[in-house]
Amino acid sequence: ATLTTEVRWAELNVGAQLATRPWSIPIGVAEATLGPSHLVVYEGEHVLVTGPARSGRTSTLLTIATACRAARPDATVIAVAGPRSPLGSGQEPLVDEVVPPANVGDRLEPLVDGAPGFVLVLVDDAESIEDVNGVLGRLSTSDRPDFLFAAAGRNDGIRSGYSHWSRPLRGSKLGVLLRPNTDLDGDILGTQLPRRAPVGMVTGRGYVVNSGESELAQIALPR
Secondary structure (H helix, E strand, C coil), X not given: CCCCCCCEHHHHCCCCECCCCCEEEEEEEECCCCCXXXXXXXXXXXXXXXXXXXXXXXXXXXXXXXXXXXXXXXCEEEEECCCCCHHHHCCCCCCCEEXXXXXXXXXXXXXXXXXXXXXXXXXXXXHHCCCHHHHHHHHCCCCCCCEEEEEEEEHHHHHHCCCCCCCHHHHHCEEEEECCCCCCHHHHHCCCCCCCCCCCCCCXXXXXXXXXXXXXXXXXXXX
């Protein structure tokens, strides 16, 4: 048996566990076991997805949203995205609201202090988005019980952003490194990547990292 190059989230045949911490969010198929690969999210931890252009970053954000929405139909999904992102069109049915980068401060400030229900905030092209009033930095380290923050950005931009708001987010050591530079990208999430993968690194393939431990996986398509 070999690792598939395409799988739908529904084909994983397992749902997310969001009732108690740590949460378990299935997002793909692990190369080592050919079983589901999960993000394991402890309280106060949030998700960072990196990769080069056309590696599947936006799709990975939507897969996380698919898993969360299936487990919590009452979830509110908010996307911070510019016009270059597929999420910025406002046509994505998984997203309840799109916030332009210029409106981050006004719209997301209330989430810092809390909001009713489960809230998932997705940030696409994170390396190009400025943190208005420090809101993104505070949300990315929030320990609210029913809140998850997931940001995606180019691997080279995230690596070099020493003063960028995403820097503290890397401390969770939780996320996905898509088609990574094996010499440099492991440092983003505090893991050591193997120099050579046993399979080709196609779109949507990379390393799922939990607490600094990585496993190679094919990330599921959201639908």
